[in-house]
Amino acid sequence: MDLKLRQCFIAVDDHDKALTFYRDVLGLEVRNDVGFEGMRWVTVGSPLQPDVEIVLEPPAANPDTSPADKEAMAQLLAKGVLRGVIFTTADCDALFDRVREHGADVVQEPMDQPYGVRDCAFRDPAGNLLRFMQRPAD
Template identity: 90%
Template sequence: MDLKLSQCFIAVDDHDKALAFYRDVLGLEVRGDVAFEGMRWVTVGSPLQPDVQIVLEPPAASPDISPADKQAMAELLAKGVLRGVIFSTADCDALYERVRASGADVLQEPMDQPYGVRDCAFRDPAGNLLRFTERPDA
């Protein structure tokens, strides 16, 4: 079976803040910026993975979702309980210093994990959990 990841979605409540983080701090390239029916989707990705896109979308962007569910999603995002993305990097410590210096919310300083990676964790401006892992052979 020929199966590869193409896109993943991260809910954001402010696209301009998200762009400042994902583009300016993490160095991802902007691949699209689309407005539709009062909403906005921004697509970013790593230059090292041209076929994988991360879509920064409004919380509960589905047109079929109820107002109560939209409110619940916005509250969960604000609490920081929605899942995010795990990135890999060749230098966890350097990446940590760069992201920390940007003022991002630090959840975990770089540390060696018992399952074989060195990693650190932050929250993006919307509160999503982002982990950055370095494999020992990197």
């Protein structure tokens, strides 16, 4: 099989705050910004990976989602228990300093993991966990 990842989705409760973080702090480019039926989807991605996108979407973005399910998703997002993504970077420490400098919620400072990578973690403005991993030099 010939499979490639094209898009992944991250729930956000404020697209403008999310854009400030993903675009201005992390340096991702905005590829699309679409509104439909009172909802908004913003697509961002790394200039180094033009074929991979992260869609920042509202919690429970399906218009057929029940009010109870929308409320449950909003509560989970507010608690910070929804998963985010893992990025790779050539310099975990420099990235950590930049993101922390912009006031992001630090979850884990850079550290060497027993499985061979150096990584750190933050929460985005919506509370999603994002990890930043530096692979060991060959």
